[in-house]
Amino acid sequence: MIPLLSINQLTFKPTKKWEFMVPSTDFVLGPVDLTINKGESIAIIGQNDSGKSLLAKLIVGAVTPTSGQISLNGQQLDPNNTKARASDIRMMFRQSSESLNPGISIGTMIEEPLRLNTQLSPEMRLEKVLKTLTLVGLMPDHYYFYKHMLSEGQQQRVALARALILDPQVIVADEPFAALDPSVRSQTVNLLLTLQAELGLAFIFISHNLGIVRHMSDRTIVMNEGQVVEVKDTQAMFADPEHPSSQKLINAHKALLTY
Amino acid sequence: MIILDIKNLTLEIESNGVLVKALDKVSLTIQENEIRALVGESGSGKSLIVRAISGALPPQWIVTADRLTWRGQNLLSMTRAQRQAIMRRDIAVIFQDPLASLDPSATLKDQLVESIPQEFIPKGWPWQRRKARLRIAQQIMRKVGIKDVHAAINKYPHELSLDICQKFMIAMALVSQPTLLIADDPTRGMETNTKQQILTLLAQLNKTRNLSILFVSHDLIAISAMAHSMTVLYCGQSVESGKMKAMRRRPLHPYTKALMDSAPSFSPDLIPKSPLVAMDGTIPTLQHLPIGCRLGPRCPRAAKECVQVPEERSINEHKYRCHYPMHVESV
Numbered sequence: 001m002i003p004l005l006s007i008n009q010l011t012f013k014p015t016k017k018w019e020f021m022v023p024s025t026d027f028v029l030g031p032v033d034l035t036i037n038k039g040e041s042i043a044i045i046g047q048n049d050s051g052k053s054l055l056a057k058l059i060v061g062a063v064t065p066t067s068g069q070i071s072l073n074g075q076q077l078d079p080n081n082t083k084a085r086a087s088d089i090r091m092m093f094r095q096s097s098e099s100l101n102p103g104i105s106i107g108t109m110i111e112e113p114l115r116l117n118t119q120l121s122p123e124m125r126l127e128k129v130l131k132t133l134t135l136v137g138l139m140p141d142h143y144y145f146y147k148h149m150l151s152e153g154q155q156q157r158v159a160l161a162r163a164l165i166l167d168p169q170v171i172v173a174d175e176p177f178a179a180l181d182p183s184v185r186s187q188t189v190n191l192l193l194t195l196q197a198e199l200g201l202a203f204i205f206i207s208h209n210l211g212i213v214r215h216m217s218d219r220t221i222v223m224n225e226g227q228v229v230e231v232k233d234t235q236a237m238f239a240d241p242e243h244p245s246s247q248k249l250i251n252a253h254k255a256l257l258t259y
Numbered sequence: 260m261i262i263l264d265i266k267n268l269t270l271e272i273e274s275n276g277v278l279v280k281a282l283d284k285v286s287l288t289i290q291e292n293e294i295r296a297l298v299g300e301s302g303s304g305k306s307l308i309v310r311a312i313s314g315a316l317p318p319q320w321i322v323t324a325d326r327l328t329w330r331g332q333n334l335l336s337m338t339r340a341q342r343q344a345i346m347r348r349d350i351a352v353i354f355q356d357p358l359a360s361l362d363p364s365a366t367l368k369d370q371l372v373e374s375i376p377q378e379f380i381p382k383g384w385p386w387q388r389r390k391a392r393l394r395i396a397q398q399i400m401r402k403v404g405i406k407d408v409h410a411a412i413n414k415y416p417h418e419l420s421l422d423i424c425q426k427f428m429i430a431m432a433l434v435s436q437p438t439l440l441i442a443d444d445p446t447r448g449m450e451t452n453t454k455q456q457i458l459t460l461l462a463q464l465n466k467t468r469n470l471s472i473l474f475v476s477h478d479l480i481a482i483s484a485m486a487h488s489m490t491v492l493y494c495g496q497s498v499e500s501g502k503m504k505a506m507r508r509r510p511l512h513p514y515t516k517a518l519m520d521s522a523p524s525f526s527p528d529l530i531p532k533s534p535l536v537a538m539d540g541t542i543p544t545l546q547h548l549p550i551g552c553r554l555g556p557r558c559p560r561a562a563k564e565c566v567q568v569p570e571e572r573s574i575n576e577h578k579y580r581c582h583y584p585m586h587v588e589s590v
Contacts (some may be wrong), residue, residue: 048421193295211480212523257524
């Protein structure tokens with residue numbers, strides 16, 4: 001069986017700045033090897049500055065990798081062909097409240113990817129936007145709303161709708177739950193779980209909340225200083241972490257729970 | 260002994276010509292040597308309580324309270340100077356978001372040295388006093404767990420990572436050796452390792468220095484790891500308060516129950532990927548607060564009576580405000 005997304009020897013090295021006073025950093029990401037199947041959720045955990053967000057950006061193509069390939073359904077993705085990639089792999093950015101444009105209405109914002117990437121007529125686009133809005137649990141009326149009129153949880157739903165609008169196969173989310181309050185967070189978790197079951201999406205997310213990682217993900221990736229140090233089934237990972245840095249994270253989480 | 264006693268604190272803000280009660284009769288007490296958690300989601304007014312205690316509210320906001328006392332002295336009726344003296348020596352506040360509350364134009368050393376009280380420095384020549392200040396500053400930074408003190412002390416806040424800044428905020432709060440530490444969301448947005456370090460540090464200070472802590476957060480896992488007692492707020496109303504153990508074992512208010520359910524880590528036998536128990540709806544904004552019990556429109560147990568604000572009832576120091584609490588069979 002061909003995996004949905006496979007990442008092969010992906011590396012990233014930041015280009016050197018020509019400034020003599022700036023000490024050069026020897027940060028290198030990868031090489032990363034990873035395969036993701038249809039309908040699978042994968043969590044990326046790790047300390048700050050371990051390259052989690054960078055890996056997410058490399059997968060969606062917001063950053064061009066130094067070397068390595070990403071293939072979708074067995075076909076290699078060209079780093080310069082952003083159009084094909086933008087419709088199959090979509091991203092939800094950290095802090096959805098800041099990644100939404102305050103100047104245009106929600107409907108225009110969600111419609112924009114359709115206008116740029118498909119040949120649909122305006123009527124069909126409107127229909128599609130309204131359908132996606134109801135799918136993520138918003139009202140069709142929200143089409144005319146602006147960002148500031150919505151609560152944090154609703155903004156998160158808008159970000160999700162924007163990610164879903166092109167019928168992607170993979171969604172990459174950078175800390176989708178960090179800014180949410182507990183009661184709204186459970187709603188979002190439930191929404192993502194049902195959508196995943198319905199649409200068969202593969203879902204890659206970064207989180208610091210290990211409770212949610214344990215609940216939602218099938219596999220967990222631990223990153224440390226740019227390297228993927230451990231990949232395992234989530235339940236096995238939480239029962240028996242092997243690498244010192246994953247042990248550190250998971251034991252800290254368990255220590256908080258056992259007071 | 261009760262050191263901070265708040266009874267029926269009400270805070271009114273004028274919005275479009277109407278007075279809105281941002282805090283509605285909130286009561287809170289802190290015993291000596293106690294860690295009390297103040298739990299609430301955004302917009303519940305937990306930061307407003309912190310600001311009301313520290314006196315950092317704009318003058319046009321109306322604060323009324325039956326009691327707002329620090330060791331028996333009324334904080335609301337005392338002069339500005341007296342209140343500042345208490346805030347300087349007895350109560351210390353760690354504000355939310357260290358990067359925003361630290362001075363971006365001064366090094367950590369300058370900021371920390373400034374907040375050392377004069378009484379701590381022995382008499383001597385100016386250079387001796389300067390040296391003594393620096394020694395105290397380094398000592399306290401080492402104590403809160405900043406590893407490379409010599410490198411960090413001469414840097415500006417933006418040059419350091421978030422967790423060092425957060426530890427530095429704690430150092431700044433502790434340098435005046437307060438009796439009460441108010442920590443406003445000190446673990447927000449942190450990864451588990453750093454979070455645990457900071458919680459251990461606070462718990463340790465509570466044991467060794469008899470420091471009382473008011474821990475304001477919505478991170479229930481962090482709270483249940485260290486707090487002795489807990490007060491839950493929703494939209495400016497205190498819904499439930501009591502001992503941590505009792506509240507974890509048997510929450511009486513539907514909102515507390517929903518909060519406990521929202522952390523999957525609290526229910527270890529939950530099947531992975533099963534839907535979580537979630538409360539419908541979103542938190543109302545200040546302009547559109549429901550009357551009566553403010554949880555009303557979202558509450559699964561709400562009934563006709565809930566348009567009246569419920570009176571406070573209590574079972575063995577476990578106080579709650581609800582017409583239909585969890586231990587009574589619903590109608």
